Amino acid sequence: MDLTPSQEAPTPVGASRPFWQGARAALSTPGLVLFGSFTGFGAMTHDFGWPIWIAALSTILIWAAPAQLVLAGALASGAGIAASSLAVTISAVRLLPMVVSILPVLRSDRTSLGARLLAAHYVAVTAWFEGLRRTPALERESRMPFFLGLANGLVLGSTIATAAGHAAAGLLPAALSIGLLGLTPIYFLLSLERGAWGLGERLAIGLGLVLAPLIATVTPRFDLLWTGIIGGTIAFLIDKAARRRRSAQ
Structure with missing residues (x-):
């Protein structure tokens, strides 16, 4: 057919x-x-x-x-x-x-x-x-x-x-x-902020901005690595705790 x-x-x-x-x-x-x-x-x-x-x-x-x-x-x-x-x-x-x-x-x-x-x-x-x-x-x-x-x-x-x-x-x-040379990272940062919708994402961006210059003075060779690990972990844990609190209410 x-x-x-x-x-x-x-x-x-x-x-x-x-x-x-x-x-x-x-x-x-x-x-x-x-x-x-x-x-x-x-x-x-x-x-x-x-x-x-x-x-x-x-x-x-x-x-x-x-x-x-x-x-x-x-x-x-x-x-x-x-x-x-x-x-x-x-x-x-x-x-x-x-x-x-x-x-x-x-x-x-x-x-x-x-x-x-x-x-x-x-x-x-x-x-x-x-x-x-x-x-x-x-x-x-x-x-x-x-x-x-x-x-x-x-x-x-x-x-x-x-x-x-x-x-x-x-x-x-x-x-x-x-x-x-700084145009691309600036645009990328603004795009990330615009696309961030959850608490964890916004915290990760904010912590990265705060921690990066501080960690760079301690370990300049691994500043990005440690900024990502520390800031990302803190943001993840806070976001996870906030979700548990909301689900418990």
Whole structure:
């Protein structure tokens, strides 16, 4: 018996359409803020004495401004390529929780191992935040193509911004270059505050702001790690106690 139009199975959405939708999403406000940060990074690489192609290649391969600054600082201090690469690798461990949290959202039954590994490479703060914010509203099969389009758009724009910042280094004051690098963490902090809905999330943000400068004076090398562990644990315990009190009433 023939199926009526209402009984027909939905036509699967091709990968190209969500991919280009993700690429267009890269031009939203978070993407533009990110491009501004990489413009500042490009200007700083000019001061480090890097050729423009090395600066652009570092954005493509490393794809994380903090890790790229680690590389620049290590090379400037006289460290070898192997030691500098190891420092960059260690700094990337901070992205592991982001990878673990977003891949289950993106994957479907048809997602290949290669696509998951490629998506893991693209996970950085902006791509992770926008991916978690936008992809849950999409069909499962469209999420990975959308994220890859978003990430590729962000990488392409950031690479162009890096090259532009390097080329315009003589026109940018040093203070402005450093200030541009701070755009992304500031935007990320404001986005987290806006998206925080529970007591635990708001406490974690507030405790992080208070504890970070204090712990940095005690252990500058592990300040972020200890700030997250201490502040996150306190926020979790307070939130858990508040929930128990509400349920007991």
